[in-house]
Amino acid sequence: MVIREMKEEEIPLLKDFLYEAIFLPEGVEPPGRGIVEKPELLVYYEGFGSGEADYCLVAEDENMVVGAVWTRIMNDYGHVDDDTPSLAISLYKEYRGRGIGTQMMKQILKLLREKGYKKVSLSVQKANYAVRMYEKLGFQTVNENDEEYIMEYYLC
Numbered sequence: 001m002v003i004r005e006m007k008e009e010e011i012p013l014l015k016d017f018l019y020e021a022i023f024l025p026e027g028v029e030p031p032g033r034g035i036v037e038k039p040e041l042l043v044y045y046e047g048f049g050s051g052e053a054d055y056c057l058v059a060e061d062e063n064m065v066v067g068a069v070w071t072r073i074m075n076d077y078g079h080v081d082d083d084t085p086s087l088a089i090s091l092y093k094e095y096r097g098r099g100i101g102t103q104m105m106k107q108i109l110k111l112l113r114e115k116g117y118k119k120v121s122l123s124v125q126k127a128n129y130a131v132r133m134y135e136k137l138g139f140q141t142v143n144e145n146d147e148e149y150i151m152e153y154y155l156c
Contacts (some may be wrong), residue, residue: 002061011048053115054072067092070089076088080143102133
């Protein structure tokens with residue numbers, strides 16, 4: 001498994017990984033793939049690479065991209081302010097639970113620290129098993145609603 005920067009020609013994969021990132025509780029039917037075309041989800045990938053905080057790392061297994069972690073300053077569910085990048089992470093189902101996500105997170109946090117960012121934020125549904133990974137990495141809940149936590153990680 002190799003974790004590396006995403007190549008420009010791979011940017012269209014963000015749409016697939018955004019779809020894969022949709023958390024579905026047990027027994028819930030997945031939405032159609034067109035859901036990622038909704039305006040509130042376009043912000044995660046449309047024009048990616050044009051913003052100052054647009055960074056993406058991918059996990060590659062046998063020449064196939066199997067996961068991505070990316071950041072942008074965007075008005076998404078995890079938005080806290082206009083100086084803090086929001087983070088999204090996704091792995092194909094068959095690659096989850098192997099520590100790949102944790103390794104990708106550690107590397108993107110290191111990259112953001114090197115770029116001089118003070119913190120990064122994310123939104124995660126309370127029932128999502130990834131909450132534990134974020135907490136182990138040092139993310140702290142700064143806000144919540146009935147369904148989601150808004151979490152931040154302080155880089156300095």
